[in-house]
């Protein structure tokens with residue numbers, strides 16, 4: 546029965562047989578953000594494209610190749626958001642949230658868009674959850690943000706992950722380090738991929754992040770950023786580590802984490818699945834003290850993280866974790882004959898008004914087909930209403946688990962079900 550139209554390439558439908566998994570993760574995320582008193586911020590799906598060009602950087606892959614950029618009817622240049630941090634910081638500045646109490650701890654949920662080559666676990670519309678704390682450069686804030694991500698994964702039951710942390714320093718440390726990297730990579734110039742040759746000029750740190758095999762091999766022996774941190778950044782990084790130890794959060798240091806985006810500084814971290822292969826980052830985050838200024842605000846330090854739903858679901862499926870079960874109604878109503886069918890609408894409404902979930906299949910007529918539907922629905926009870934029951938103002942309640950049934954007064958049905 547496949548129709549003429551298909552979902553756009555690189556996108557997918559979240560079908561009713563899968564959506565409970567998304568709801569489960571959303572709920573768990575909301576629960577953990579509540580524990581930390583983070584509050585939700587919802588920004589538009591599209592923004593002025595300049596926001597991403599100025600923050601993510603015009604020479605980044607995201608802006609250069611992957612952004613869904615378009616003009617509206619008045620010729621405004623807009624973009625479907627490729628990531629969540631820049632819009633949140635834009636809103637933070639615009640609404641003066643720094644002046645409002647308890648407005649610096651934010652979380653968001655929603656779709657992001659990148660025109661990427663579709664492959665397993667990578668989509669053009671993908672769903673992210675994320676947290677931003679815009680207020681402070683204190684390493685205690687970094688540690689708390691990391692602990693939120695950690696607790697989220699733990700609460701989902703995920704066991705197979707590793708926290709990797711790094712410090713990528715500040716612009717003061719980076720100056721020296723960029724020169725060191727340049728000296729290191731230049732002899733290998735002809736072996737680097739074409740992207741990395743450009744990166745070496747504009748942002749040599751990003752060569753460390755390249756996924757191309759030959760680049761990876763060359764980068765493996767590159768000098769470590771950690772040897773070039775200035776005193777301030779060094780102390781910041783050790784404090785983050787001390788705090789994580791204090792909170793019993795295991796971690797390893799991975800000097801190769803640089804984060805693809807230009808506005809990151811100091812702390813960078815990833816939660817990585819150790820058994821998933823190439824696409825193995827569950828959550829990526831870090832500090833972005835320079836972002837607010839780049840978006841025309843005043844200097845405002847921030848730290849946050851984001852992760853994708855798709856990979857999280859994949860991980861949970863790999864570990865055979867529960868998503869809390871599919872949605873099932875408590876009651877299935879079986880109405881036999883026209884009079885019962887008419888009365889069923891009244892009864893359905895009464896049950897639903899009282900907070901009892903109930904389903905019915907109006908297309909099925911016979912007892913047999915309706916009972917089959919009731920069993921397939923996995924409801925706890927079937928209520929069976931026929932002409933005979935109507936005349937005696939009664940209804941049959943059948944326990945679908947053990948098959949036992951009982952005749953009850955139609956007026957008492959809500960009370961009866963509440964007790965059951």
Ligand SMILES: [Zn+2]
Nearest residue numbers: 715718775778
């Ligand atoms: Zn520094």
Ligand SMILES: [Zn+2]
Nearest residue numbers: 738741755760
């Ligand atoms: Zn490369």
